[in-house]
Amino acid sequence: MNLLDAIELLKRPIPEPASDQGIFLECGFTPLHLKTFLGAHLRLCFPKDRIEIKTGLYGDLAGNLERVRPSSRSVICVVVEWDDLDPRLGIRALGGWRSSDIPDIVESARRQSEQLTHLMKQLADNAPICVSTPTLPLPPIFTTRGGQAHHFECQLREVDASLATSLSADRRVRLLNLQRLDELSPLGRRFDAKAEITSGFPYSLEHASILAQLLVALVQDCPPKKGLITDLDDTLWAGILGESGVEGIKWDMAGHAHLHGLYQQFLASLASAGVLLAGASKNDPALVEQALGRSDILLSKDSLFPLEVHWGPKSESVGRILETWNIAPGDVIFIDDSPMEVAEVHAVFPQMECVVFPKSDYQAGWDLLKRLRDCFGKGIVSPEDEIRLRSIRTASTLKSVLQERGLGAEDFLRHCEATITFCLGTDARDDRAFELINKTNQFNLNGKRFGESEWLSFNQDPVSFLLTASYEDKFGPLGKIAVVMGKMGGRKLYVNSWVMSCRAFSRRIEHQCLKYLFEKLDADEIVFDYEATPRNGPLQDFFAELLGGPAVPALSVRKVFSNAKAPSLFHRIVEVANV
Amino acid sequence: MSEQEDRLVRCFASVFPALAPEEIRTASTESVGAWDSLAAVTLVAVVQQEFGVEIDLLDLPELTCFEALRTYLSLYRDAGPRRDVNTDH
Numbered sequence: 174m175n176l177l178d179a180i181e182l183l184k185r186p187i188p189e190p191a192s193d194q195g196i197f198l199e200c201g202f203t204p205l206h207l208k209t210f211l212g213a214h215l216r217l218c219f220p221k222d223r224i225e226i227k228t229g230l231y232g233d234l235a236g237n238l239e240r241v242r243p244s245s246r247s248v249i250c251v252v253v254e255w256d257d258l259d260p261r262l263g264i265r266a267l268g269g270w271r272s273s274d275i276p277d278i279v280e281s282a283r284r285q286s287e288q289l290t291h292l293m294k295q296l297a298d299n300a301p302i303c304v305s306t307p308t309l310p311l312p313p314i315f316t317t318r319g320g321q322a323h324h325f326e327c328q329l330r331e332v333d334a335s336l337a338t339s340l341s342a343d344r345r346v347r348l349l350n351l352q353r354l355d356e357l358s359p360l361g362r363r364f365d366a367k368a369e370i371t372s373g374f375p376y377s378l379e380h381a382s383i384l385a386q387l388l389v390a391l392v393q394d395c396p397p398k399k400g401l402i403t404d405l406d407d408t409l410w411a412g413i414l415g416e417s418g419v420e421g422i423k424w425d426m427a428g429h430a431h432l433h434g435l436y437q438q439f440l441a442s443l444a445s446a447g448v449l450l451a452g453a454s455k456n457d458p459a460l461v462e463q464a465l466g467r468s469d470i471l472l473s474k475d476s477l478f479p480l481e482v483h484w485g486p487k488s489e490s491v492g493r494i495l496e497t498w499n500i501a502p503g504d505v506i507f508i509d510d511s512p513m514e515v516a517e518v519h520a521v522f523p524q525m526e527c528v529v530f531p532k533s534d535y536q537a538g539w540d541l542l543k544r545l546r547d548c549f550g551k552g553i554v555s556p557e558d559e560i561r562l563r564s565i566r567t568a569s570t571l572k573s574v575l576q577e578r579g580l581g582a583e584d585f586l587r588h589c590e591a592t593i594t595f596c597l598g599t600d601a602r603d604d605r606a607f608e609l610i611n612k613t614n615q616f617n618l619n620g621k622r623f624g625e626s627e628w629l630s631f632n633q634d635p636v637s638f639l640l641t642a643s644y645e646d647k648f649g650p651l652g653k654i655a656v657v658m659g660k661m662g663g664r665k666l667y668v669n670s671w672v673m674s675c676r677a678f679s680r681r682i683e684h685q686c687l688k689y690l691f692e693k694l695d696a697d698e699i700v701f702d703y704e705a706t707p708r709n710g711p712l713q714d715f716f717a718e719l720l721g722g723p724a725v726p727a728l729s730v731r732k733v734f735s736n737a738k739a740p741s742l743f744h745r746i747v748e749v750a751n752v
Numbered sequence: 753m754s755e756q757e758d759r760l761v762r763c764f765a766s767v768f769p770a771l772a773p774e775e776i777r778t779a780s781t782e783s784v785g786a787w788d789s790l791a792a793v794t795l796v797a798v799v800q801q802e803f804g805v806e807i808d809l810l811d812l813p814e815l816t817c818f819e820a821l822r823t824y825l826s827l828y829r830d831a832g833p834r835r836d837v838n839t840d841h
Contacts, residue, residue: 177762177763
């Protein structure tokens with residue numbers, strides 16, 4: 174994006190109704206064009222928001238951080254440069270570059286880095302904070318030639334690395350990945366000495382635009398995709414199973430198939446972070462079973478569920494996999510080496526990202542792995558991530574068993590030894606609750622998402638409550654699967670948000686949640702901020718069944734009514750304190 | 753009006769959105785209240801990027817109106833940076 178385009182983009186009117194969002198851009202230099210580019214990239218990502226960017230004072234990053242007072246819809250972007258650690262590391266101050274000055278510069282940078290770290294961590298208590306550590310080259314102050322690193326230069330890089338390490342260890346801080354910045358903005362083209370000296374703005378326009386774009390990606394914090402469906406022949410491994418046989422397919426360097434080995438290894442990494450994986454292959458099921466059972470395979474057979482192996486169309490396989498996972502096509506990536514299969518699946522599921530596996534192009538394979546990480550990347554891996562696929566597999570097996578034995582839901586629920594663990598409080602650090610609120614679509618009261626600032630602000634309100642429910646039965650745990658949040662007003666509760674994972678459907682957990690809220694918070698009535706969305710059909714069905722008719726906005730349920738309409742509940746209830 | 757002039761008008765319109773199109777060609781630091789130091793820095797940055805030119809610091813004090821910038825860009829296009837043209841400096 175060039176500066177002219179950015180300015181013109183910012184002049185475009187924002188469609189009403191617009192919601193307000195505040196961004197604090199904190200840096201020690203004149204924000205100038207970085208502010209413009211940040212505003213423009215924010216406009217592209219949040220076209221419906223009226224965004225105000227506030228900036229601080231020149232040359233006082235630490236003071237700016239101390240003065241920030243974020244509101245409930247604010248995000249803080251902090252851009253640190255070398256001269257924020259010590260002004261002598263910039264070119265505007267003339268504080269001395271004698272060799273005897275350098276040790277003092279290093280020590281002063283170390284102290285300032287520690288102070289900035291402390292201030293940023295403090296701010297993270299109140300608002301999401303996105304940080305960029307120094308991006309510019311160090312000035313030529315060391316006694317060695319430019320091609321030779323000096324010990325003091327290495328010490329400064331260590332200070333920089335410590336700053337980044339300390340910030341990245343705090344899960345509330347989103348740290349810009351300098352490796353990605355290096356790819357997009359070459360180091361030699363970042364610094365604009367003329368602009369720095371004449372206006373206190375150190376960046377070239379290209380660098381400012383790219384840095385702003387990456388900061389906005391941190392602000393946006395897109396929810397990751399949830400599942401990946403992979404082909405097998407010439408994708409998970411090299412070769413056609415039906416032709417080469419179980420021992421003839423390869424994924425190693427000796428077999429010139431190392432890319433497939435990397436792909437397997439990468440999928441195993443995704444699976445360990447809670448990404449759902451499934452296989453869709455036109456193949457012989459018995460052969461696939463043997464191939465996936467090979468001892469040298471890098472992706473465990475258990476990581477792929479379901480496995481659709483037959484000779485029918487791929488789109489039918491994909492449809493059944495989506496049904497088993499109970500997630501939307503837009504949350505899934507399909508990968509196949511055949512452009513024809515990719516086109517066929519994409520024609521049936523246009524919202525799904527469908528990718529041709531680059532089986533003979535290592536560079537494209539490397540790019541694919543990076544792209545997949547961008548699609549599935551997440552800051553925190555929760556215990557629920559680790560059990561997700563297992564619980565889907567269990568639910569699927571149970572469904573088959575019930576159908577085979579002709580058992581009804583009542584019998585199943587009575588004998589499955591279910592335990593629901595409730596936790597009532599306002600724990601803003603509950604990442605899983607925050608994640609559920611922001612990614613659940615089907616059993617969702619109104620589809621509204623929470624920004625991190627709103628979440629923190631909501632949980633700091635003394636009349637707020639946050640109820641989470643975890644579930645386990647004799648077939649295994651589902652983890653934390655439901656969240657209800659709202660406010661108390663006498664004997665009335667006002668529920669703003671209610672979500673439940675689709676893995677927990679048909680277990681009557683939603684009835685138990687209502688019952689628990691009525692009893693625990695001594696309420697007579699619950700008012701719901703209900704809104705129909707294109708995807709919250711299961712929630713609509715629940716209310717329709719409970720109320721005996723379609724749900725309407727601002728609906729309320731009285732305790733006596735809810736208890737009378739609730740079906741038999743067989744759960745054992747455990748309460749845990751809000752930590 | 754030349755294509756170059758059109759592009760310069762677009763630069764002025766982006767930095768001074770309150771100016772009517774007919775006011776842009778006569779715009780100067782005297783006539784446009786919004787032409788402060790911040791606007792000047794932004795205008796120079798926009799023009800440099802739009803035209804792929806590097807405006808010499810010593811020329812900045814002279815570039816105080818639309819016409820001066822238009823002339824500067826014409827000279828730059830014909831003979832490179834203006835410092836090279838005015839060899840008597």
